[in-house]
Amino acid sequence: MAYSFPEEVLEHVFSFLSSDKDRNAVSLVCKSWYEIERWCRRKIFIGNCYAVNPRIMIRRFPEVRSIELKGKPHFADFNLVPEGWGAYVYPWILAMSKSYPLLEEIKLKRMVITDESLELIAKSFKNFKVLVLSSCDGFTTDGLAAIAANCRNLRELDLGESEVEDLSGHWLSHFPDSCTSLVSLNIACLVSEVSFLALERLVARSPNLRTLRINRAVPLEKLPYLLRRTSQLVEFGTGAYSADVRSDYFSNLTEAFSGCKQLKCLSGFWDVVPAYLPAIYPVCSRLTSLNLSYATCQNPELGKLISQCHNLQRLWVLDYIEDFGLEELAANCKDLQELRVFPSDPFAAEPNVTLTEQGLVAVSDGCPKLQSVLYFCRQMTNAALFTIARNRPNMIRFRLCIIEPRTPDYLTLGPLDAGFGAIVENCKELRRLSLSGLLTDRVFEYIGTHAKKLEMLSIAFAGDSDLGLHHVLSGCESLRKLEIRDCPFGDKALLSNAAKLETMRSLWMSSCSISFEACKMLAQKMPRLNVEVIDERGPPDTRPESCPVEKLYIYRSVAGRRFDTPGYVWVKKQL
Amino acid sequence: MITLQSSDKDVFEIEQSILIQSGTIKNMVEDDFTFIPLPSVDTETLIKIIEYMKKHADKTDSKEKNIKEFDKDFMKKTLNELFALVFAANYLHISSLLELLYPSIADRIKDKITEAIRQIFSIRCDFTPEEERRIIMDNKWAHEGTEIEGTLD
Numbered sequence: 001m002a003y004s005f006p007e008e009v010l011e012h013v014f015s016f017l018s019s020d021k022d023r024n025a026v027s028l029v030c031k032s033w034y035e036i037e038r039w040c041r042r043k044i045f046i047g048n049c050y051a052v053n054p055r056i057m058i059r060r061f062p063e064v065r066s067i068e069l070k071g072k073p074h075f076a077d078f079n080l081v082p083e084g085w086g087a088y089v090y091p092w093i094l095a096m097s098k099s100y101p102l103l104e105e106i107k108l109k110r111m112v113i114t115d116e117s118l119e120l121i122a123k124s125f126k127n128f129k130v131l132v133l134s135s136c137d138g139f140t141t142d143g144l145a146a147i148a149a150n151c152r153n154l155r156e157l158d159l160g161e162s163e164v165e166d167l168s169g170h171w172l173s174h175f176p177d178s179c180t181s182l183v184s185l186n187i188a189c190l191v192s193e194v195s196f197l198a199l200e201r202l203v204a205r206s207p208n209l210r211t212l213r214i215n216r217a218v219p220l221e222k223l224p225y226l227l228r229r230t231s232q233l234v235e236f237g238t239g240a241y242s243a244d245v246r247s248d249y250f251s252n253l254t255e256a257f258s259g260c261k262q263l264k265c266l267s268g269f270w271d272v273v274p275a276y277l278p279a280i281y282p283v284c285s286r287l288t289s290l291n292l293s294y295a296t297c298q299n300p301e302l303g304k305l306i307s308q309c310h311n312l313q314r315l316w317v318l319d320y321i322e323d324f325g326l327e328e329l330a331a332n333c334k335d336l337q338e339l340r341v342f343p344s345d346p347f348a349a350e351p352n353v354t355l356t357e358q359g360l361v362a363v364s365d366g367c368p369k370l371q372s373v374l375y376f377c378r379q380m381t382n383a384a385l386f387t388i389a390r391n392r393p394n395m396i397r398f399r400l401c402i403i404e405p406r407t408p409d410y411l412t413l414g415p416l417d418a419g420f421g422a423i424v425e426n427c428k429e430l431r432r433l434s435l436s437g438l439l440t441d442r443v444f445e446y447i448g449t450h451a452k453k454l455e456m457l458s459i460a461f462a463g464d465s466d467l468g469l470h471h472v473l474s475g476c477e478s479l480r481k482l483e484i485r486d487c488p489f490g491d492k493a494l495l496s497n498a499a500k501l502e503t504m505r506s507l508w509m510s511s512c513s514i515s516f517e518a519c520k521m522l523a524q525k526m527p528r529l530n531v532e533v534i535d536e537r538g539p540p541d542t543r544p545e546s547c548p549v550e551k552l553y554i555y556r557s558v559a560g561r562r563f564d565t566p567g568y569v570w571v572k573k574q575l
Numbered sequence: 576m577i578t579l580q581s582s583d584k585d586v587f588e589i590e591q592s593i594l595i596q597s598g599t600i601k602n603m604v605e606d607d608f609t610f611i612p613l614p615s616v617d618t619e620t621l622i623k624i625i626e627y628m629k630k631h632a633d634k635t636d637s638k639e640k641n642i643k644e645f646d647k648d649f650m651k652k653t654l655n656e657l658f659a660l661v662f663a664a665n666y667l668h669i670s671s672l673l674e675l676l677y678p679s680i681a682d683r684i685k686d687k688i689t690e691a692i693r694q695i696f697s698i699r700c701d702f703t704p705e706e707e708r709r710i711i712m713d714n715k716w717a718h719e720g721t722e723i724e725g726t727l728d
Contacts, residue, residue: 005661009662025692028700033698046717556716558716
């Protein structure tokens with residue numbers, strides 16, 4: 001029996017399908033379903049802002065309420081993408097201001113957003129609720145003032161790790177007294193002092209506030225004033241965690257924290273004065289997430305704090321935790337799912353802390369739910385990687401960053417191929433992998449053979465030849481994002497796997513051995529790919545065609561080439 | 576008492592107070608109808624609809640938990656039964672039942688590939704291969720996330 005449901009019934013059913021995957025599947029069922037679905041899709045996710053354009057998006061989806069856009073490639077975080085490369089959000093905001101008057105949410109990652117864009121948002125969307133700017137740049141606090149002043153129903157303002165030109169803290173006072181809708185406010189990345197009084201009043205009139213992350217400039221002794229007014233917080237980020245050691249400050253702070261019965265997540269902690277850490281002890285047992293990546297405190301205070309957080313699921317911390325602290329973590333935090341250990345002094349010639357492979361092995365051993373790791377360290381062995389792989393076959397994200405490039409296994413002095421091989425072979429659900437240390441083409445053979453669910457791979461200073469790249473491109477079936485720097489990968493592997501690139505979101509290669517000639521050939525062969533040659537040394541034709549390009553960014557797109565490239569980027573027609 | 580007649584010509588006598596949960600029936604009752612033929616609702620489905628409305632007619636606080644349990648069990652039906660119910664509930668304007676049915680049907684579509692969905696609904700694909708290719712490309716290239724998207728980084 002064929003079911004032809006009334007349109008409104010299907011629309012209602014579809015409204016319970018939130019994942020893009022489901023909506024995409026539904027859109028292909030038949031023509032009428034495609035039509036119904038496109039009119040009722042409210043949430044759009046675009047993983048590469050240049051893979052499509054505003055006109056195409058609006059034409060297909062006329063009634064969108066929420067949009068998420070990602071711009072620059074991930075290696076922009078390491079300053080590998082030059083200034084002015086692109087990812088401007090203004091054209092999107094402009095188009096949406098005309099077509100999506102009911103837009104409520106904008107979430108951006110690694111995009112350039114100007115004050116003009118912010119002002120346009122503030123003016124155009126009467127029901128605007130959520131603005132999340134993750135690792136964005138291009139705007140000042142004036143733009144934030146426009147948002148604060150005009151978005152009457154603002155629920156969420158999250159500045160993430162954005163780079164904001166901080167003209168003054170005055171912008172916060174632009175929230176009108178009538179604004180009482182805030183649920184989440186994250187201004188941790190701002191440098192300037194905001195008016196504390198304005199902040200306190202804003203917090204006091206926001207009964208739904210659940211997330212508050214203040215900036216470094218807010219002093220420790222002021223925290224109780226905030227916490228007392230908003231004791232229903234679930235996530236809190238402190239400012240500078242330092243003050244003169246005074247017993248009244250301490251008792252006020254402890255009392256204030258004790259009053260926060262819903263608190264699950266803490267962050268902030270710049271400039272930690274260890275004497276104040278015990279003020280948090282009352283909430284430790286409830287914490288599921290702790291971000292100490294700015295906290296310069298060391299053991300024993302650091303270890304003591306963490307070991308009280310028995311329900312911890314996520315920990316971000318500096319390597320001051322050392323192997324010892326990680327062993328304590330392994331012993332006390334059995335629910336741990338995600339661990340990130342950042343380097344306190346990555347440029348030091350000698351290690352300044354005792355953080356080795358042992359710490360990670362201990363955590364992999366003691367924490368059965370561990371599935372996501374980002375670990376900066378200075379030494380590693382294949383043996384340790386074998387152990388980690390064996391302990392944690394449930395690993396989903398594994399990012400190992402041995403600070404010095406091409407560091408060998410310090411016991412065997414050989415490459416770490418086998419160790420990473422064990423990781424990909426045992427961890428069958430692995431979705432994301434970052435490699436480091438001394439690695440030959442062998443490791444890529446292992447990856448191509450075993451890492452069938454791998455979606456994102458980061459490679460630096462690894463491999464011997466094109467074969468390495470070939471293994472990855474021909475073997476990793478689920479690969480979506482590949483980013484490579486300083487590897488001897490060349491034209492042959494790229495050109496013979498050209499078709500693969502249409503199955504991926506993007507490929508980044510910098511300081512490799514890809515020639516300009518190969519880029520031209522690739523662009524010619526694969527018209528639906530955007531091949532961007534990024535070279536600040538001047539026009540590629542001033543060098544021999546065989547000369548390797550500085551940087552290469554290739555991505556599939558339904559929008560064709562972009563027209564906002566700076567002078568040092570060469571695309572299609574020019575190639 | 577109101578009399579309902581199914582498409583199979585079976586009749587059911589039910590109290591008015593129970594039936595007014597159906598917007599359609601409510602309107603007809605207000606127009607003084609006491610005999611209401613429902614040519615688009617078969618007996619099997621009508622019995623279930625009546626069962627639902629009877630349970631939901633008595634909404635006192637103490638019964639709320641009871642009703643939630645009932646609703647949960649009520650949705651444990653085959654897809655064909657759910658489809659028949661959604662047609663009927665849509666026609667009869669029983670919004671609370673529709674609110675239950677929509678997510679239940681959505682659940683049967685979740686995580687399924689297009690061809691499987693077509694089979695469930697007995698729908699034939701009417702796209703040309705070229706049209707289908709274009710949409711697949713648009714879906715994947717513009718609007719596809721990764722499994723681990725949306726987590727920090």
